[in-house]
Amino acid sequence: QSSVTVYGRVDLSVGSIKELGTGSETKMFNGGNGGLTTPRLGFRGVEDLGGGLKAHFKLEQRIDAETGALQSPSFKGESSMGLMGGFGKLTLGRTYSVYDDARALSNSNSVFDSAFTPSGNGVFKSGGDYSSRFNNQMRYDMPNMGGVYGGLSYAFEQNAGADDTMTAVLVGYKNGPMNFALGHQNEKGKSDKYLQLAAAYDLGVAKLSAGYNTRSGTAAKGDDDELSLGVDVPVGAINLSAGFATSKTKVGGFTSSKASGFGLGATYTLSKRSKLYAGYRTHEVEDGAGVKTADTRLFAMGVRHDF
Amino acid sequence: QSSVTVYGRVDLSVGSIKELGTGSETKMFNGGNGGLTTPRLGFRGVEDLGGGLKAHFKLEQRIDAETGALQSPSFKGESSMGLMGGFGKLTLGRTYSVYDDARALSNSNSVFDSAFTPSGNGVFKSGGDYSSRFNNQMRYDMPNMGGVYGGLSYAFEQNAGADDTMTAVLVGYKNGPMNFALGHQNEKGKSDKYLQLAAAYDLGVAKLSAGYNTRSGTAAKGDDDELSLGVDVPVGAINLSAGFATSKTKVGGFTSSKASGFGLGATYTLSKRSKLYAGYRTHEVEDGAGVKTADTRLFAMGVRHDF
Amino acid sequence: QSSVTVYGRVDLSVGSIKELGTGSETKMFNGGNGGLTTPRLGFRGVEDLGGGLKAHFKLEQRIDAETGALQSPSFKGESSMGLMGGFGKLTLGRTYSVYDDARALSNSNSVFDSAFTPSGNGVFKSGGDYSSRFNNQMRYDMPNMGGVYGGLSYAFEQNAGADDTMTAVLVGYKNGPMNFALGHQNEKGKSDKYLQLAAAYDLGVAKLSAGYNTRSGTAAKGDDDELSLGVDVPVGAINLSAGFATSKTKVGGFTSSKASGFGLGATYTLSKRSKLYAGYRTHEVEDGAGVKTADTRLFAMGVRHDF
Numbered sequence: 001q002s003s004v005t006v007y008g009r010v011d012l013s014v015g016s017i018k019e020l021g022t023g024s025e026t027k028m029f030n031g032g033n034g035g036l037t038t039p040r041l042g043f044r045g046v047e048d049l050g051g052g053l054k055a056h057f058k059l060e061q062r063i064d065a066e067t068g069a070l071q072s073p074s075f076k077g078e079s080s081m082g083l084m085g086g087f088g089k090l091t092l093g094r095t096y097s098v099y100d101d102a103r104a105l106s107n108s109n110s111v112f113d114s115a116f117t118p119s120g121n122g123v124f125k126s127g128g129d130y131s132s133r134f135n136n137q138m139r140y141d142m143p144n145m146g147g148v149y150g151g152l153s154y155a156f157e158q159n160a161g162a163d164d165t166m167t168a169v170l171v172g173y174k175n176g177p178m179n180f181a182l183g184h185q186n187e188k189g190k191s192d193k194y195l196q197l198a199a200a201y202d203l204g205v206a207k208l209s210a211g212y213n214t215r216s217g218t219a220a221k222g223d224d225d226e227l228s229l230g231v232d233v234p235v236g237a238i239n240l241s242a243g244f245a246t247s248k249t250k251v252g253g254f255t256s257s258k259a260s261g262f263g264l265g266a267t268y269t270l271s272k273r274s275k276l277y278a279g280y281r282t283h284e285v286e287d288g289a290g291v292k293t294a295d296t297r298l299f300a301m302g303v304r305h306d307f
Numbered sequence: 308q309s310s311v312t313v314y315g316r317v318d319l320s321v322g323s324i325k326e327l328g329t330g331s332e333t334k335m336f337n338g339g340n341g342g343l344t345t346p347r348l349g350f351r352g353v354e355d356l357g358g359g360l361k362a363h364f365k366l367e368q369r370i371d372a373e374t375g376a377l378q379s380p381s382f383k384g385e386s387s388m389g390l391m392g393g394f395g396k397l398t399l400g401r402t403y404s405v406y407d408d409a410r411a412l413s414n415s416n417s418v419f420d421s422a423f424t425p426s427g428n429g430v431f432k433s434g435g436d437y438s439s440r441f442n443n444q445m446r447y448d449m450p451n452m453g454g455v456y457g458g459l460s461y462a463f464e465q466n467a468g469a470d471d472t473m474t475a476v477l478v479g480y481k482n483g484p485m486n487f488a489l490g491h492q493n494e495k496g497k498s499d500k501y502l503q504l505a506a507a508y509d510l511g512v513a514k515l516s517a518g519y520n521t522r523s524g525t526a527a528k529g530d531d532d533e534l535s536l537g538v539d540v541p542v543g544a545i546n547l548s549a550g551f552a553t554s555k556t557k558v559g560g561f562t563s564s565k566a567s568g569f570g571l572g573a574t575y576t577l578s579k580r581s582k583l584y585a586g587y588r589t590h591e592v593e594d595g596a597g598v599k600t601a602d603t604r605l606f607a608m609g610v611r612h613d614f
Numbered sequence: 615q616s617s618v619t620v621y622g623r624v625d626l627s628v629g630s631i632k633e634l635g636t637g638s639e640t641k642m643f644n645g646g647n648g649g650l651t652t653p654r655l656g657f658r659g660v661e662d663l664g665g666g667l668k669a670h671f672k673l674e675q676r677i678d679a680e681t682g683a684l685q686s687p688s689f690k691g692e693s694s695m696g697l698m699g700g701f702g703k704l705t706l707g708r709t710y711s712v713y714d715d716a717r718a719l720s721n722s723n724s725v726f727d728s729a730f731t732p733s734g735n736g737v738f739k740s741g742g743d744y745s746s747r748f749n750n751q752m753r754y755d756m757p758n759m760g761g762v763y764g765g766l767s768y769a770f771e772q773n774a775g776a777d778d779t780m781t782a783v784l785v786g787y788k789n790g791p792m793n794f795a796l797g798h799q800n801e802k803g804k805s806d807k808y809l810q811l812a813a814a815y816d817l818g819v820a821k822l823s824a825g826y827n828t829r830s831g832t833a834a835k836g837d838d839d840e841l842s843l844g845v846d847v848p849v850g851a852i853n854l855s856a857g858f859a860t861s862k863t864k865v866g867g868f869t870s871s872k873a874s875g876f877g878l879g880a881t882y883t884l885s886k887r888s889k890l891y892a893g894y895r896t897h898e899v900e901d902g903a904g905v906k907t908a909d910t911r912l913f914a915m916g917v918r919h920d921f
Contacts, residue, residue, distance in 0.1 A: 010695040028750040068693035068708040079375035081317040136335040386682035388624040401682040443642040
């Protein structure tokens with residue numbers, strides 16, 4: 001009967017980070033920087049309009065909980081609304097592109113898709129990584145058809161007068177323990193196109209995920225070839241996970257940078273809503289001459305609580 | 308029993324806007340810029356203190372939902388509290404002036420008092436329009452006496468040390484299908500005084516609203532004479548509306564600008580809380596020499612959802 | 615069953631403030647500047663994890679309700695989470711230091727620990743006062759043991775690369791009408807150490823509170839000796855209160871500033887959640903040569919409403 005649900009998550013950790021050129025620093029981390037996920041506060045709802053049609057909305061903030069600061073924009077996580085029914089789901093506003101679904105699937109079992117996951121935290125950034133959310137977006141998710149799912153995203157210009165639209169397409173197939181997806185995203189504002197092939201499989205004793213990703217940029221920015229792997233092993237209330245990622249950037253046929261990293265993590269379930277965790281991540285980047293340009297080691301322990 | 312209600316509205320549309328000197332732009336609009344109303348998130352409550360006395364409060368944000376940004380200040384919509392009872396209603400803080408009630412009445416049936424309504428969107432701005440909300444305000448609404456209603460607003464200085472107080476007064480009469488109001492607002496910070504005569508009438512098959520507004524400014528800023536008209540025609544779940552507005556600014560006896568515009572709109576009710584809509588607005592401004600200084604055409608279709 | 619409670623407070627007053635060198639100004643105050651407390655909006659919850667263990671979180675904003683502006687950072691009041699059980703309570707994030715508990719106790723009956731309380735509003739600031747909340751904090755509260763309570767606070771560096779950590783310790787004893795506490799806080803970022811001895815006693819017809827506070831700074835900043843006193847007298851729905859505070863700063867053995875002030879206040883309870891109030895505060899500061907450097911008089915009447 002209530003038309004709005006207030007929900008959120010607080011995730012804080014304590015640990016150390018060591019980066020090339022700076023000493024090791026012991027500090028408190030916002031979960032998104034050194035734990036599982038970024039703290040958030042949200043407001044969402046679904047209204048049944050009858051005849052199978054529903055209206056939905058979501059307003060979700062991202063919080064640096066260690067300082068009490070709100071990340072910008074205020075509703076960075078999501079600011080969207082739309083309709084859903086037999087035709088699928090239409091979403092307007094600031095939301096994730098459909099391509100992000102393929103990325104999320106490729107990391108779904110790689111150290112909990114967290115700050116300990118190497119792909120999105122350094123390795124895939126060496127050549128310039130994709131944007132997960134877009135303003136001014138129309139997103140369409142088709143209804144699931146015998147396991148086949150998919151969607152389209154189009155973002156109108158992000159800055160007035162600029163040709164910085166985004167187009168993305170996703171197609172996937174999920175059946176029992178397996179889930180495959182192929183995603184493409186064209187970000188005109190950066191002149192980068194991304195292609196992601198992702199897969200996950202639940203063996204029961206372990207869950208696997210893998211992804212192959214490419215970026216095609218301008219002649220000056222070159223192209224990326226990227227791979228990510230992950231495994232989750234549940235042991236009672238404990239979940240162990242490991243992840244690996246590697247990336248190579250070529251400009252004009254020459255390798256301009258190489259990056260790789262791995263992560264390890266464990267969570268301990270206190271309840272459906274609360275977890276303790278610890279994790280480790282390391283990644284290195286070197287330029288075409290083999291000189292290290294990044295070398296990061298992160299270790300942290302923390303608590304995550306959903307409400 | 309709960310002491311706070313979380314509520315809000317998301318309104319997004321897609322359309323095009325063409326302005327003098329720039330080409331047509333197709334984009335996503337926040338409802339307040341190209342739809343019915345500005346998205347919002349609010350927190351409000353009323354406490355019964357016994358003996359007919361009640362305490363009330365409201366904290367309401369305004370959101371650019373297409374980008375997830377919060378409009379400034381954070382509680383732009385309202386940040387107020389007060390007491391109400393047999394004596395009427397007293398409100399302290401940031402809230403609408405009583406004069407705004409007369410303005411709202413004058414546009415109540417003019418394209419849904421929305422971004423498609425010509426008066427407040429360009430036409431009345433040609434000579435400088437009033438401010439609807441004030442900080443540091445004390446507002447008193449008298450109890451309804453046989454249809455007669457009214458109120459007073461006083462805003463303490465908005466900027467320390469400046470004589471920029473605001474005083475406003477409203478008196479109205481509502482009886483069955485008719486509603487009349489007269490409002491006056493003196494904004495010392497801008498040296499502008501406003502007078503608004505407003506009326507609305509519900510014919511059953513159609514609802515009408517009209518307003519006559521004047522601004523009296525300094526010799527340099529001159530005076531405005533302004534008129535607005537509107538009609539709403541309900542047809543089942545559909546509501547059709549049209550609005551017209553015109554404005555003339557005189558400085559030193561000479562016409563320095565003339566503006567006029569009209570709007571058309573339709574809403575389709577999906578539920579009490581959800582609507583589809585489409586609208587069109589055009590307005591033009593020309594200076595004393597007859598040269599166009601503004602020429603805007605807006606068309607958009609969207610969805611509004613209340614929660 | 616609900617996992618989150620939305621709560622808050624709005625407090626607004628109207629009054630006048632006169633400060634040295636400027637005339638008297640009549641204005642609307644945010645409660646924290648000229649009333650009882652700063653308006654706030656918060657989200658909090660406690661989850662029972664079983665076995666006596668609980669998870670807790672709190673996200674609390676501070677609002678300038680007279681203008682609708684949010685104080686910075688967004689969750690200035692609190693942004694924290696943690697666990698509690700038989701071992702006590704562990705809190706991570708932005709929260710009050712344990713030293714603040716001793717300060718709060720010393721002012722607990724001194725004009726409602728409000729903007730009318732002289733100690734924290736001018737008198738104790740003459741030599742530089744403590745910070746009540748810290749980011750990146752780990753706070754531990756021991757379980758109450760036969761009336762003995764206490765805790766520890768440690769804040770990791772506030773600014774990257776700076777040695778501006780904070781350490782605080784609190785020990786207290788509460789038994790029936792009496793409550794004593796001793797707190798120490800070392801703020802490395804300011805090179806100031808604080809020591810607070812606080813006591814409160816409930817006589818039934820009146821409640822008393824008192825505090826003795828010292829600041830030990832660098833040779834250049836010198837040291838402070840400070841005293842605060844307060845009394846609350848309940849008379850039916852009315853509560854009368856008075857407070858006094860004095861401070862002396864010595865640099866290199868010489869008195870560099872002397873400050874003193876007092877406050878008077880009354881509240882009238884409309885309900886558990888709503889109060890009317892009026893208050894007066896004055897404080898003066900003079901430098902080592904006996905020249906007044908501050909002379910403030912505040913009078914205001916207002917309303918406070920909790921939700």
